[in-house]
Amino acid sequence: MSYTVKRKNRKTGKTYIYETTSVWDKELKQPRQISRYIGIAKKKGEIQLKKEKPRVKVAQSFGDVYFLKEIAKQLKLNVCLNEIFGEKIGSQLLELAIFKAIKSDSFYLYEDWSEAKPIDNTLSSQDISKILSELEPYEFFKKWCELNNKQSVVYYDITSISTYSAYNLLAERGYNRDKENLNQLNLGIVSSAEDELPLFYNLYPGSISDVSTLDNVLKFTKLYKLKDIIFVLDCGFFSQSNIKNLLKNKVNFIVRLNPSTNEYKRLVSEFEEISTNIISLNKEGYYYEKEIVKFKGEKVVAFTFHSESKKAFEFNKSSNKLNEVDEYLKDNNAKDLKEYLEKHSLKNFFNEDCTKKIKPQIAKELQSMGKFVLLPNPCKTSALKILTHYRNREHSEKIFDNLKTELGYDRLRTHSTKSAQGTIFVSFIAVILYTNIISKTKNLKLTVPEILNSLANLQKFCVSDKEYFFSEITRKNKNIFENFGIESPI
DSSP: OEEEEEEEOTTTOOEEEEEEEEEEETTTTEEEEEEEEEEEEOGGGOEEEOOOOOOOSEEEEOHHHHHHHHHHHHHTHHHHHHHHHOHHHHHHHHHHHHHHHHHOOOGGGHHHHHTTTTOSOOOOHHHHHHHHHTOOOHHHHHHHHHHTOOOSEEEEEEEEEEEOOSSOTTOBOOOOTTOOSSEEEEEEEEEESSSOOEEEEEEEETTOOGGGGHHHHHHHHHHTTOOSOEEEEOGGGOOHHHHHHHHHTTOEEEEEOOTTSHHHHHHHHTOOSSOSOEEEETTEEEEEEEEEEEETTEEEEEEEEEEHHHHHHHHHHHHHHHHHHHHHHHHSOHHHHHHHHHHTTOGGGBOTTSOSBOHHHHHHHHHHTTEEEEEEESTTSOHHHHHHHHHTTHHHHHHHHIIIIITOOSEEOOOSHHHHHHHHHHHHHHHHHHHHHHTTOTTTTOOHHHHHHHHHTOEEEESSSSOEEEOOOOHHHHHHHHHTTOOOOO
């Protein structure tokens, strides 16, 4: 039974009201009274009830997810996803990509991770598998390219992704860039030079060579309405047929001539290192010569570039490798050396039984050090611009580094073809976010993981569905939000 008790405090003059309840204490075997404070007695029988302290229902690591969602808004990435896949699936895909950008873990860990984050979509492994297996990315690429159609220079490059799966129809043996004895998929990405963002990708069977994918990519650029662009390509895409096809389709390009071709060897051997043609790029001096060459009857201008600093770097690298061979021979027999030389791309420097260095071959290698040949079309562009466009290809290489290193795709562990394609699409969205952050971190001098880890310390305490508050924000996190033009949530 409960009843009310009033107690007056002499010092304050206030009357405090308690609710008292009689209970039976089983241990002492006697009745006890438990009192609960209700409030302060006011005039006319009113009671000023005590203020309840808010009880936190859940604390969420908030800052990193909030930051990535704001980046997606800046890029209109969320709008693009919602328009193509619908708001529900679009929101789920974005949050899966955010998980990849932050954790780079397998999707079966997503459900546990999302419980401590301000995530709108709670998805089980089965839910994620269903979403990934039903994805068709091509309409998204079309819309994404439409949003980013102000590009004048694009890069195309390809990488291999190793897989353990025996059920993926695209997984085949081929040239594995990571030197792994596994089946692989080939992933070709087209990215923009101006925004440093990936635009679209294609998946190819693992046995397909780089050079044979170019015709297919040109068709997709037309489909996605990317016009008046310069394609910048590495030597893996050079072939006489590709040059002819590019010229036939009136595609502007800068292609590096493959060093294995006779034309390259001739241009390098005839190059005069003391030349009046000299340009400067990134504090490096480049000599160059240009000459008209023919491929399958088509005329193209070839620019042969030479850099002394590049030559010194390549010479030291090659010398160190050869010195390593000498050290290797001290502790190993010549029989094992053949495999060692093949692994380190040094077999051409030695005779058949790998016991003697071939000096003429070393001399040829020395002659070509510091040199490369670029084929631009049209050739009205200055040598400096041609060189700059090609050197900036490192942005596309960083995209692959982010995909395979930071986002954990050195191995693909999904089984079916459809789930692998869906997984790579989500990772592509994550790479868009990741790449955009990298392009804006110069002033902060922080890496992307350092930024996300710092922001993860910003906590959101949820009292109810509508009531919440945040932890204090550090100066470091304020600077991050300011640097990216994002309004602080606090």
